[in-house]
Structures are given as structure tokens and as C-alpha cells.
Amino acid sequence: MTTLPQPYFKLTVERVGRHTxxxxxxxxxDHESSDELVETxxxxxxxxxxxxxxxxxxxxxxxxxxxMGLSAILMVHRYCEAAHVHLHLDRRPPHLxxxxxxxxxxxxxxxxxxxxxxVRLGDTSPPRGADPRR
Amino acid sequence: MDTSKTSPAGPRELRATWxxxxxxxxxxxxxxxxIELNDAASCILPEVRPGDWLxxxxxxxxxxxxxxxxxxxxxxxxxxxxPAGGRIGERVYExxxxxxxxxxxxxxxxxDTDRRLAEEALRSERExxxxxxxxxxxxxxxxNVDRCMEVTAQLAATHLADAAVIVAPGxxxxxxxxxxxxxxxxxxxxxxxxxxxxxxxxxxxxxxxxVPSRWIDPASAPExxxxxxxxxxxxxxxxxxxxxxxxxxxxxxLLRSADHTAFTEDAEIFARLFAARAGAALSAARMxxxxxxxxxxxxxxxxxxxxxxxxxxxxxxxxxASGQSERVGGDFYxxxxxxxxxxxxxxxxxxxxxxxxxxxxxxGKIRNTLHALLPLADDHQRMxxxxxxxxxxSHHTRFATLVLASAVRLERGVRLRVTSxxxxxxxxxxxxxxxxxxxxxxxxxxxxxxxxxxxxxxxxAVGETCLLFTDGITEARGGPLGDxxxxxxxxxxxxxxxxxxxxxxxxxxxxxxxxxxxxxxxHDDMAVVAITTxxxxxxxxxxxxxxxxxxx
Numbered sequence: 001m002t003t004l005p006q007p008y009f010k011l012t013v014e015r016v017g018r019h020t021x022x023x024x025x026x027x028x029x030d031h032e033s034s035d036e037l038v039e040t041x042x043x044x045x046x047x048x049x050x051x052x053x054x055x056x057x058x059x060x061x062x063x064x065x066x067x068m069g070l071s072a073i074l075m076v077h078r079y080c081e082a083a084h085v086h087l088h089l090d091r092r093p094p095h096l097x098x099x100x101x102x103x104x105x106x107x108x109x110x111x112x113x114x115x116x117x118x119v120r121l122g123d124t125s126p127p128r129g130a131d132p133r134r
Numbered sequence: 135m136d137t138s139k140t141s142p143a144g145p146r147e148l149r150a151t152w153x154x155x156x157x158x159x160x161x162x163x164x165x166x167x168x169i170e171l172n173d174a175a176s177c178i179l180p181e182v183r184p185g186d187w188l189x190x191x192x193x194x195x196x197x198x199x200x201x202x203x204x205x206x207x208x209x210x211x212x213x214x215x216x217p218a219g220g221r222i223g224e225r226v227y228e229x230x231x232x233x234x235x236x237x238x239x240x241x242x243x244x245x246d247t248d249r250r251l252a253e254e255a256l257r258s259e260r261e262x263x264x265x266x267x268x269x270x271x272x273x274x275x276x277x278n279v280d281r282c283m284e285v286t287a288q289l290a291a292t293h294l295a296d297a298a299v300i301v302a303p304g305x306x307x308x309x310x311x312x313x314x315x316x317x318x319x320x321x322x323x324x325x326x327x328x329x330x331x332x333x334x335x336x337x338x339x340x341x342x343x344x345v346p347s348r349w350i351d352p353a354s355a356p357e358x359x360x361x362x363x364x365x366x367x368x369x370x371x372x373x374x375x376x377x378x379x380x381x382x383x384x385x386x387x388l389l390r391s392a393d394h395t396a397f398t399e400d401a402e403i404f405a406r407l408f409a410a411r412a413g414a415a416l417s418a419a420r421m422x423x424x425x426x427x428x429x430x431x432x433x434x435x436x437x438x439x440x441x442x443x444x445x446x447x448x449x450x451x452x453x454x455a456s457g458q459s460e461r462v463g464g465d466f467y468x469x470x471x472x473x474x475x476x477x478x479x480x481x482x483x484x485x486x487x488x489x490x491x492x493x494x495x496x497x498g499k500i501r502n503t504l505h506a507l508l509p510l511a512d513d514h515q516r517m518x519x520x521x522x523x524x525x526x527x528s529h530h531t532r533f534a535t536l537v538l539a540s541a542v543r544l545e546r547g548v549r550l551r552v553t554s555x556x557x558x559x560x561x562x563x564x565x566x567x568x569x570x571x572x573x574x575x576x577x578x579x580x581x582x583x584x585x586x587x588x589x590x591x592x593x594x595a596v597g598e599t600c601l602l603f604t605d606g607i608t609e610a611r612g613g614p615l616g617d618x619x620x621x622x623x624x625x626x627x628x629x630x631x632x633x634x635x636x637x638x639x640x641x642x643x644x645x646x647x648x649x650x651x652x653x654x655x656x657h658d659d660m661a662v663v664a665i666t667t668x669x670x671x672x673x674x675x676x677x678x679x680x681x682x683x684x685x686x
Contacts, residue, residue: 031488067464067487067533074531074581103535103556104577104586 009033009063013044019053021085028063034072041076049083060091065099077109157242158227162188164204164237166197175243178222195220196229196241203231203239219246226250262404265293269408273415277422280312280322286376286386286412287314294405295388295397297364300376301325302384302416303339315363331356338375338385349397352389359387370396374409378417386412432494438661441637444471444479446543448666450637452645456489456606456659464493465604465661468501470508475543480504480511483602483663484536484557492532496580499525500534514538514553514589518579525580533580537602541665548667550592550600555579558608561626562592563599563640567633569626572600597634599666606660607644612652620651637666 009027016022021044029037045052057076073089080087089110092100100106152159158175162168166188171179182191189197199218217228225247232240272285283300290298291314299313307326314320329336333350352360352368360368369392376383386409390396397405441449449469464486472479482504486493503524507517517538525534535556541548552560556578562570576587594600603625610620628647632640641664648660 067485067535071487071531071533071581074533078531102558102575103533104575105556105582108577108582 009036011037011040013040015048018051020056021048021052021054022056022058024058024061026061026063028065029069029072030064030066031068034068037072038075038079042079045079045083045085049085052083052085054088055080055085056088056090058090059093059096062093062096065096070099070103070105073109074105157244160192160196160241160243162200162239162241164239166200166204168192169238178225178227178243193220193222199229199231200239200241203233204237217244262407265289266407266411270411270415273412274418276415277419279416279419279423282412282416282419283310283312283384284314284320284322286416287312287320290314290386290388290405290408290412291316291318294401294408295372296391296394297361297389299359299361299387299389300384301327301335301339301387303382309339311358313361315361318363321361325358327356327358332359332373334373335385338373339382349402360389364389364391367391367393369394372397372402372405374402374405376409376413376416378413379421381417381420383413383416383420432491435498438467439469441469441663443668444469445475445477446668447479447541447548448637448668449479449481449541449663450641450666451483451663452641452661454606454645454649454657454660456657464489464497465606465659466497466501467602467661467663468504469663470505470511472542478511478540478542478551480508481539481541481602481663481665482536483539483604483661484534485604485606485659485661486534487532496525496532496534500536500579511538511540514540514551515587518553518555518576518585518587522579522582522585526583527580531581533578535578537574539600539602539663539665543667547596547598548594548665550594550665551589552592552600553587553589555585555587558603558605558622559590560600560602561629562594563601563629563633565595565597565633567630569629594665594667596667596669599629599632599635599637599640599664601629601640601644602663602665603644604659604661606658607648607662610648610652610657610660612655612657616653616655620648624651635666636668637664640664640666 009025009029009032011026012024014022014024023037023041025037027033041055045055055076057073077087087109089096097106100109152170152172155172156174158178159172160168160175160179160182161170168182168184168186168188168191170184171182175182179192182188186192188200195218217230219226219228221227222243225245227243228246230242230244232242234240269289272289273282276282276285279302283302287298287300297313297315299311302310302312304310304324307328308324309327309329310322311325312320312322329339332355350371350373352371355368355371359371368389370390372388374386374388376386378384386405388397388405438451438453441451443449451467451469453465453467465484466486467481467483470480470482482501484497484500486496486500500521503521504517507520510517510520533556535554537555537557537560538553539560540551552572552574553576554560554572554574555576559574560572562572564570572590572592574588574590577585579585592600608620608622608625611617612620624647625644628644629640632643635643641662644662645660
């Protein structure tokens with residue numbers, strides 16, 4: 001990659017066709033910027049969920065990611081599950097793949113075949129976990 | 135009486151013009167004898183009649199001005215014909231002279247009272263505004279409650295009264311008190327008082343419902359209210375509540391000595407304006423103090439324990455909080471000793487995402503849950519699944535990554551079972567200096583419904599160490615260029631030199647290198663735990679008697 005990461009976080013949301021939303025992230029996704037990603041996508045998904053099938057997060061211009069950044073990606077994944085929208089993590093830089101691998105979330109976030117029982121939003125009681133005796 | 139100079143024709147002509155003039159006019163000759171005055175002048179100077187001497191019947195300031203003018207002495211502001219001014223009865227006049235060639239002077243008097251009153255009011259209003267601005271600046275520049283009380287007492291004692299006493303809300307009957315007399319230094323203390331002994335005090339200290347300030351009889355004021363310097367000379371006392379944000383801010387008691395004028399209603403209103411500012415500053419300072427005490431309490435609860443040798447296994451831990459001292463960090467570690475030498479001890483090191491209160495709460499939850507799950511520690515997977523279930527929350531995706539390490543001393547070394555839950559894998563330093571990564575990996579806890587993890591079994595010979603660390607170490611930014619990560623390869627290199635070293639020394643070395651790397655730059659929390667097989671047999675006197683969970 002020849003372009004330097006942007007010093008400030010920025011994100012653009014573009015609707016492509018009827019059913020696809022492309023979100024491009026620029027700069028560091030960290031404790032300062034993670035809320036912006038979550039809030040923006042929460043609003044868009046609420047407003048456009050009826051028509052959307054696919055959501056692409058484009059990390060081609062991503063800077064550093066910290067644990068709050070990963071938390072934000074996990075939250076977006078949860079929103080997508082609730083809205084029955086398929087989440088794609090595109091153009092992942094190696095350091096993002098590394099953090100996803102170490103935390104054991106790469107398959108969870110990127111496996112197109114994975115069928116997760118969603119943790120329902122607004123559910124006040126903690127969801128039933130996997131059977132611990134298994 | 136000298137009226138010889140009076141020319142019968144002149145005044146009579148003039149008289150016609152002045153007689154009905156709306157402004158008072160007085161004509162006097164060079165020597166100060168009154169020649170004529172019109173009706174308006176007679177009205178305000180009834181005792182002055184034509185033929186009188188100015189210095190005998192007119193106000194002194196007018197007689198003096200006339201004398202100066204006749205002698206050609208310039209008045210204070212330089213010009214001989216500049217207006218003089220002074221009181222006549224209740225009102226204030228400016229006197230403008232005009233002279234005729236033979237030395238007679240016509241004094242035109244202009245009522246100046248209203249303008250002077252307006253100027254006076256403006257000046258005092260400006261002083262008050264300036265004082266309130268000064269007070270706000272002085273008060274808001276400190277978030278220290280004691281300092282705020284001092285400033286309030288000082289300002290009140292110098293600007294509003296002769297002495298000021300502030301009683302803060304206290305515990306039971308004991309109340310912090312700050313008092314100041316005039317320009318003297320402020321004195322502070324605690325008084326044990328019955329608030330009902332002084333009228334208005336208990337209502338004002340409760341803060342609600344808001345009570346107006348009130349005058350009280352100085353004789354009925356309890357002894358502790360009156361500062362020593364003021365004993366016996368107090369003339370008036372006002373009690374003003376200091377309004378806080380939803381909580382009472384305390385009471386401001388203003389005292390004036392008997393030889394000073396008592397409080398006017400105006401002064402009391404002003405005192406209330408001041409009290410509003412002081413109360414806001416004090417309650418802000420109090421809220422800050424409360425918040426920082428909450429943080430301190432949380433920090434104390436979350437402080438890492440001091441580790442030691444347990445059942446023949448050596449544990450050492452080190453924690454360096456991130457630079458922002460007021461925030462509770464997200465790293466933690468614990469060691470739960472096994473009940474006896476055959477039992478495994480469990481070491482936990484983890485990192486909660488984020489910082490601050492929410493991270494602190496999650497950290498506390500994880501530590502407590504793991505403590506409760508200790509009987510299940512022989513199955514790390516099950517322990518992590520139960521922990522994950524306990525942490526799952528539909529409202530957020532705050533997660534934690536952690537490493538579990540169960541250690542037991544065997545004859546020839548330490549047998550370890552290590553499981554990573556989304557955490558960087560521990561590094562193992564062998565006796566020959568090679569560094570290996572523990573083959574364990576797994577998912578973070580707190581977000582996913584299903585988590586997976588793999589446990590690694592490791593045998594540590596004497597002098598070999600397993601190091602658990604948080605990414606604060608490997609991601610510490612610094613170095614020669616200031617923005618390079620410390621990185622895992624540097625950590626491995628450093629560890630390679632730690633073969634055969636005691637656990638404590640390994641931790642110190644790693645912490646020192648990371649700290650040097652960061653220099654003065656900012657860094658995240660850094661936590662490390664070293665597990666080492668010490669020299670000496672599995673059961674020495676040193677290793678016994680470490681039951682229970684040790685905390686710092």
C-alpha cells in the first residue's frame with residue numbers, strides 16, 4: 001500500500017445498488033473513534049434495514065486498531081445479525097487480521113457460512129450461553 | 135452691609151429676566167455681598183436675602199468659590215470660571231459663575247443630584263461586578279474543597295463584612311468550619327455543634343427547602359461563631375446558605391462589628407449573589423472530591439496483589455498503570471494458591487477492553503467470577519465458557535482477553551496448563567535461553583455465544599519461566615523514533631537473557647526494558663506475571679503455609 005494512513009479517523013458510507021452499503025474507514029479505529037462507527041451504522045441499519053442485504057466494511061485505509069476498535073466491529077456484527085444483513089470485512093490489513101486471529105474472532109466475523117444465534121438487541125436478561133458441560 | 139455698589143438700574147433690568155428662570159440664580163458683588171437672588175434660589179436657600187454676606191448665610195462651598203473667584207485664585211481644576219459644586223440641603227448643585235466688568239458675579243446653580251446618584255450607583259455596581267468576577271475566578275480555579283472554603287471566607291471577610299465564618303455540611307454533629315477576620319489569615323477547624331442552637335443554621339445546612347438569608351441578634355449567636363478577635367464587638371450577623379448542585383453547600387455567616395454600619399438590604403442581596411457563586415464552586419469541588427474518592431476506592435480494590443512463592447512454584451507480577459493516573463486501567467492479574475502442595479495454583483492475567491468505570495466494573499466481575507469458579511479450574515475450557523456466559527450482555531460488546539495458567543510443583547519441575555482466551559500466548563524461556571510461544575489460542579470472552587480454546591501443557595524445569603503479559607508491553611510505542619512498537623521480537627530477545635533468573639527478576643527486567651522503550655511517552659497499562667520453577671526442592675519451609683488468596 002502506498003498511501004499513508006490518515007491521521008484522523010473518518011468514515012464514508014455509500015449505498016451501492018439497492019441492497020449494499022459500503023463503509024470505508026480511514027485512520028485509527030480506537031477508543032476515540034469507535035463510537036462514531038457504531039453510532040453511524042446503528043442509524044443507517046435502522047433506517048435502511050428493509051432493503052439491505054450486504055454491508056461491507058472497507059479497511060483498505062485503516063490505521064491502528066485497539067481493543068475498543070475491535071469491540072466496535074463486534075457491535076456492528078451484532079447489529080447486522082439483528083437486521084439480517086450480511087457483514088463483510090474487506091481489504092483487511094495484516095495487523096487487523098492479527099488482532100482478529102489472536103482474539104479468536106476472525107472466523108466468527110468472516111465466515112460467510114457461520115450461522116450464529118444472534119444475541120438479541122435490547123434483551124435485558126443475558127442470553128443463554130453454550131452448554132458449559134459440553 | 136455694603137450695598138453701595140448696587141446700581142439701581144442694572145439689577146432691576148436683570149431681575150426681570152431671572153425672576154422666573156427655572157434655575158436658581160444668585161448675584162453677588164466682588165466682596166461677597168448678595169445683591170439679588172431669584173425665586174428658585176430663594177426656594178432652596180431660604181436663609182439668604184439680598185444684602186446678606188455669602189459667607190454668613192450661603193453654604194460654605196459657594197462662599198469659598200466666590201471668594202476664590204473674586205481674588206482670581208484658580209479653583210482646584212485650574213480654571214477660575216470652572217463650576218464649583220456642593221450640597222444644599224439634601225441635594226447637590228453645580229454653580230457656574232459669570233462675571234460682569236465691574237466684578238459682580240452671577241452664580242447659576244444647576245441641580246446635579248440625579249446624575250451624581252446615577253454615577254454613584256454605576257460605580258458601586260461596577261465594583262460589585264468586578265468583585266463577583268474576581269470571586270468567580272478565584273473560586274473556580276481550584277477543585278480543592280478546603281481551598282474553596284478559604285477563598286470564600288477571605289473574599290467575604292474583606293469585601294462583604296468584617297469577619298466571615300463558613301460551616302460546611304458534616305457528619306453528624308461535627309462540621310468543618312473555616313473563618314476569617316478582615317485581612318488576617320484564614321483559620322480552619324472542626325466544630326462539634328448543635329445546629330439547632332443557632333436560628334436558621336440547621337435549615338441552611340440542610341440546603342432544602344432553600345431558605346433566605348436572615349439577620350440574627352448577635353447576642354443569640356453561639357460562642358463558636360464569633361471569632362476571637364471579634365468577641366464583644368459584634369454588631370450584626372447574617373446567615374446566608376451556600377446553594378449547591380442538589381446538595382447543601384454549607385452556610386456563610388457574615389459578621390460586622392458594632393462600630394461599622396449594619397447590613398443593609400442591598401448588602402444582603404449582594405451577599406446572596408456572592409453566596410450563589412461560592413456555593414456552586416464549593417459543590418463542584420465536593421463532587422470532584424467524591425468522584426476522585428470513588429476512583430481511589432475502585433483502584434484500591436483493583437490493585438494487583440503482591441505475589442510470592444506458592445507450593446514450590448514461584449510467581450511474580452508487575453503492573454504499570456497508563457500515564458493517565460485518574461483512570462482505572464483495564465489490565466489485571468491474580469494468583470489463587472492451591473489448597474496444598476498437590477493442588478494446582480491458578481494464575482490469571484487479563485486485559486479488559488476500554489478504560490474507566492465500565493472497564494473497572496467488568497474487571498471486578500471477571501475476577502470475582504473466576505474466584506467463584508476455582509473448584510472447576512481443572513477444566514479451563516469449562517471455566518472459560520461459564521465465565522463467558524456470565525459476562526455476555528446484549529447492550530455492549532465490551533470484551534476481555536485473558537490467560538489461565540494452572541501450575542503444580544512436581545519432583546523435577548513445574549507442570550503448567552496454559553489457556554489463552556483471545557490473549558497473546560505466553561512465552562516460555564528455556565534453561566538454554568530459547569524462547570517458545572505456548573501453543574494455546576482461543577476466543578475472547580464476553581461477546582460470542584460460543585467460545586473455543588485450546589490448552590497447552592508445558593513442563594518448566596528449574597530456572598525456566600513462563601511469562602504472561604498484556605499487549606501494553608508489546609504495543610508500547612517509543613524507541614529511537616518515538617513511535618515504534620516494542621514488539622514481540624524485542625520481548626523474546628529480552629526474555630532470552632532471563633534464563634535461570636528468579637521470577638521477580640524476570641518481571642523487573644521486562645518492565646524496565648518496556649519502560650525504557652517508552653521513555654516519557656504515553657503508554658497503555660502494562661501487566662506481566664512470571665511463573666518460574668525455583669531452585670530447591672518442591673517442599674521447602676519457604677513454600678509452605680500459603681493458603682488462601684493473597685491480596686495486596
